[in-house]
Amino acid sequence: MKTEGATRNYGVLLGNEGPRAGSYYCTSKLILRGAAKLVHELFAEPDRRLTLSVADPFLDSFDSKVEIMDMKKVLEDFDAGYNEAFNRGDATACAAFFTEDVILLAPEQPMTRGRNAFEETYQSRMDESRGGIHSNRLVEYGVEGDLAYQIGTFSIADTNPPEQGKFVNILKRQADGTWKVAVSIFNSDKP
Structure with missing residues (x-):
């Protein structure tokens, strides 16, 4: 009462x-x-x-x-699911980890906005590295309210040539409490 x-x-x-x-x-x-x-x-x-x-x-x-939540655990689980989708060659499943209006800053390409553009870019990347094993390593992260950032490295092994690089993601907490990437930039360590 x-x-x-x-x-x-x-x-x-x-x-x-x-x-x-x-x-x-x-x-x-x-x-x-x-x-x-x-x-x-x-x-x-x-x-x-x-x-x-x-x-x-x-x-x-x-x-x-x-x-x-333990943000480190959230990001590790996020990366595990994303890597699994990437390794299956499933760009649509990868896109589910990103907001509808995601901004993607991929190397040697114009900036794109939206999940459809993200899927097209990622399907092309997956086709190029077919059979490779994608993995991320968390380097640093932070969270303030409904925004978080993630800095890490990635590699695609067992493909010719193998690839490695770095990325920065800005994540937004969604209404259902999940986190999705709103802005992503990545590039290769190749000169």
Whole structure:
């Protein structure tokens, strides 16, 4: 039951067991978001997702859940799915990791915009490296709100000639909570 005019305290219950488990309280949802981020930075363990439950004391149960993601894990899973699609030669499946209005800055080509243009560019790349094995290595990343960046290297092995290079992706969090690349630039290490 909600109480009119009362101060609302929102609680954050840290979901990990052990000495780091505990409850944290604040008086506004805005402060709660910052508190949840701080709790994650202080208490999350590397490569693990931390679930925070948000409690409203005027409700009989939790009214929502806030899941703080491990961005490194998100990007590693993203790259694994993307590489699998690339290695199958499936440009449409690769495009699913990108926004509808993606901007692609591919080497030796004009800038393109949109998923259709992305698919055409990538199908051409896949046709050239048919049978090659594509892999990415995460070098650096960052996240602020609904935007993230990813810097990495890529290689296409078992193709003649093999290829290696680097890339920068700018990702946007989608309404469903997933991340998709909005801007991608890559180029080869070849002179």
